[in-house]
Amino acid sequence: MQQREGSAGGRIVAIDILRGVAILWVVLFHLWGDLEFFPGAPQAYYEQLTWQVRHDQGAWRTFTSFTDLLFRDGFQGVPLFMMISGLSLTIAAYRAGDALSWPSFFAQRFRKLLLPYWVGVALTFGVMAAIAWRQISVGGGDFGSHFRDGITISLHSTINIDGGVVFASVALLPRLWRAEWFFAPQLALWFVGLLAQYYVLFPLLFAVMRRIGVLPFLVTTFALTAGANWWIIDQYGAPEFKFAMVTGWAPFRLFEFTAGMAIGWLLVAPEARRTLAVLRHPASIVAMLALGFAAHTTGDLLIGRWSVRYWQSLALPLTTLGLALLALPLLVRRPGRVDGSAPVRALTTVGVMSYAILIINDPMRLVASQLRLEDVSQGIWWTFLVAVYVPASIALAWPLARVLGLMPKRSPGRDRAVPVIRPGAAAAGSVEAVQPAVSGG
Template structure:
């Protein structure tokens, strides 16, 4: 077994940095609201603005690369055990619970074949299964691909250095985007969620962590982030409005910059305005559980009230229900992972 210990270039406290936690919590909030509001009748420009919330998944991928690079493991065996227990156990429990609920309420047109595609991890290769039980589980397939690739990526960054490995990752992601656009597959989930599409942001997370860049980046004046946020969001909007499906697949770079900078601005505001950071950090404490379960209350509502419009008040009630359900699920998962069967350290 190949030994693996990342160089402790960053103090352990940075791994738990409040901004990283804030960014994770902010990301899940915008993802959930994106999934909810995209089904609501909104004015044209508002509906387009809501789509920026989906950029939170890109930040999750960046944070995954960042966090893994700060971690220490005895060998690759312990690395994979810890990673897959942390990700797959909640996912498997969640999907089985959703499957059981679906047998009772019939909120999804999915059955045992779709369940098996999740449990055996082949749904990421079969398009009809990628959207089963809510559709948002594509992200877990992508992050699993990155976990499998991480031993190769970390060695690549060590060998090429930060600049060359970042340029290499961007080139690969751009080439893949061009390839699937040429094939006419840009709107097909099994193609546009493949890890090569997001290689650049996962690699960026590795580089930022290994070079201790985050503290320096966060010291920039707030107005720099405000300008970059406005610029990134404006370019993204232009690509979405004028570029169609092709524009959307190439806007990740600008959306990522705009989204992260907006996140920094909001984080700094939260240091002054009481309650913002507290709420976002609270949500972060069960963010993965919220991601797994947040579509269930919405799907139940849409099943039993299909003709009723999704108003802001109804979305707020669904959101509160999602928080409650996710908290219960998170507590159950914590107890399960604390049993001897799943202890990883």
């Protein structure tokens, strides 16, 4: 059996690059969305961009319309992360081979998923307490009132804290049971409950994929995802009317995870060698990019369009398919010298710290909202945006990631070519080799 570059051990640099892109996309979406409040459906931003182009409104307006669309779609960094999770877990399972132990798998995965989550919960409540004390110093009042009903997000939204919200945030699973607890109150960490579902489903999905084949597996899970969303539309009129359900429960977005599993198979399974060679051909890369752009744009234009009724059920599966096809040229390429360049190494470092960055990002959003509430000077505000919001999120995430064990043992970008493994040799590696959650799998 021959295995490709990076398939027999160590980290695959392209995956960390994709993680880095995804986390920066999400963080910028949070910043832009908090300032925009409340963004419309993506269709409105496509129309804005095409109008600027058709009416020749100038390069700057066209550029800002494009960035508005790019930032508006930043929520799709989450499906991208779920795809990376499916990819990473599949690679880990293939690497482990016959040595794979599901109890050990679950113990490792959930430890690296839940411990950082609880740190994020504590950090968010701590920052909220600090903001409550700040509000007392500015305008008086008592701590309890400010903490329960005085903290804002996006300037215009108040975070209400009660016993149920605290319980849901600590226990995690109650977030999935009641819509009012879904964002309670660590807004960005809702994904942990979704990822936990994928972890539980993975052994079954992995067995099914290997039994029926990758293509039938993809078609089936695409259909199941579309069917679940079709049911929501039939019962409630539109996915948006059951936002917490379609966002937080695996059946309504399963394809994002299984698409990643298929890519993981492509990268490491011996039987995928010929397919991988075909996809590395320049003509295949052009086709993947064109089809990916078409699928993603079509799905994007279906989001929030109630007039198309049941066609909305294809929105998430199509955008996910588009993201997968757009990411494939990066993921299937052979490692090169560029992987060791400073920009790529910086991006991969951001990628492996992505879970920690997301944990830091929520408190940053609360601080940003408080600064806007106090109507600070433009100088202070822009200093915070440029020098603190993103740079400090990354800088503070590094020690947090180190403490939580989220950093790789080897520096990203240093993987060397993997030697050929003789026929019959067991695949090397372990489940531990791939990072969990936002920082990996």
